[in-house]
Amino acid sequence: MHGRDYPRLFVLFLPLALVFTAFFLVPMARVAVVGATGEDGLAAYLSILTTPRHFESMVATVVLSVGVTATALAVSTVAGLFLVRNRFPGRSLLVSLLTFPLAFPGVVIGFLVILLAGRQGLIGSVSDLLIGDRIVFAYSMAGLFVGYLYFSIPRVILTVMATAEKIDPALEEAARSLGAPGWRVVKDVLLPALKPGFVASGAICFATAMGAFGTAFTLATNIDVLPMTIYTEFTLNANIAGAASLSIVLGLITWAALFVARSLSGTTVAVSG
DSSP: OOTTHHHHHHHHHHHHHHHHIIIIIHHHHHHHHHHTSSTTGGGGGGHHHHSHHHHHHHHHHHHHHHHHHHHHHHHHHHHHHHHHHOOOTTHHHHHHHHHGGGGSOHHHHHHHHHHHHSTTSHHHHHHHHHHSSOOOOTTSHHHHHHHHHHHHHHHHHHHHHHHHTTSOHHHHHHHHHTTOOHHHHIIIIIHHHHHHHHHHHHHHHHHHHHHOOHHHHHHOSSOOOHHHHHHHHHHTSOOHHHHHHHHHHHHHHHHHHHHHHHHHHSSOOOOOO
């Protein structure tokens, strides 16, 4: 690199540096400072461990996010492989329908869950006819799980399909020609080849579920996840420092998941939505 190239590189880098500073560094620094200015000082960052409600909320959020991620990966892998390996009339329409939930905000998804499993929902109406009792779970962690899974599957299935399209079918044929049973082909050929897609889409799914707010807000009757806890501390308890410290902790947990995913996959993993 010649010395005359530095001014040009500086001009190209300057907009990125300004945007990164204005929209990431400064807000994050401000939130971090606010989190330590409450009556508890820096100890506010330990409230996630010392305050039972905060700790239970964190555990519930992590468990929910892990469950959604695992389920989305399982469903999307089967569906993605089927769609990649098979061509049939209406395939493009089916793929479009499977990815359509990406167009919905969290509030709309929460409303759809209410229509499905709310007090006047479809499941409740059917169960009332069959067993004389309405099954209602929209306003619980089960309802939130369904909502998160609804918007997670499209994110995962697109990544899995993109990864599956790069797999050379000759590898599977070679394994079968050597006498490998079907489960060994899946275990030794398909799953290792799909690993980068699993890691990347799993990280996206986990991070999105950790920070999703709109769906939880719509269904929040018996739900206590970390985004809702932050909202409650800020709006109902006027605990701005506590909300800020919990926000930083939530961000760190999500960042750690993305960092681990990037280390495992060796590629850049980003969050969308």
